[in-house]
Amino acid sequence: MKSRYVFVFPTEAINKPLTYHLVKDFDLKVNIFNAYINSGEEGNLALEIEGSPGQIQAGLEFAKSLGVECSTLDKRVKLEHDRCINCGACVAVCYSDALKMDANTMELNFDKDKCTVCELCTTACPLQLFKINFVE
Template sequence: MKKRKLVLLFPEKIVTRPITYKLVKEFDLEFSILRAEITPDVEGRMLLELSGDNDQISKAIEYLENTGVTIQEAAKDIIIDKDSCVDCGECTSICITQALSLDNKTGKLIFNKDKCILCELCLDSCPVRAIKVNM
């Protein structure tokens, strides 16, 4: 099973259509909405993780593009500067998905990229600015 994180941009004319429903029904894909900003009759932006057969994911992406959805790979990554990080744990308290945690034995910061939804809350919580976004 393949996984891909995508950013979907919905123009105003299709923002209220049940497009993601078809990803399950017609392409047998699983998806997780990691982040969404939808304004009916204006626009929509969604960070989605698709899981399923690689061919089906490709067909689903083609379907989305044909319906007018703009698709971008989720190219953002959270980068932690290990030299600057003081392992204070401030970022772990704000991380809603627990992608950031402190190792119980070493006290060092651990980042689990698979759990990260790129909400960027950790950026402002870091007192030494050791957390950055790589675009």
């Protein structure tokens, strides 16, 4: 299985080789698609992890033991879909194809499993219907 997460590193964990251990010790495939890390501050990493449910759970427990806060990416991504007017402005900026117009209904489809928390849609939407909290 594949799942997307946001990891928040406290200052003391920023220099620890977490992704190395996830790959080597827990046999996980890790794909980092967004990062915000400043020396001396909290760091944020958005990543996709692939492995069995047991491997992923063990890897997350290891990350938490280092003080890293782990949450599923969908908790950081919100869209007020019921207010959407299907104008398509957000689709034009979403390079990951998470946002697409349905060719039959001409309504917006949002596939959160493709979202990279780039936040471009937050300013593209004229109604400000997105709340993307990658860096809180």
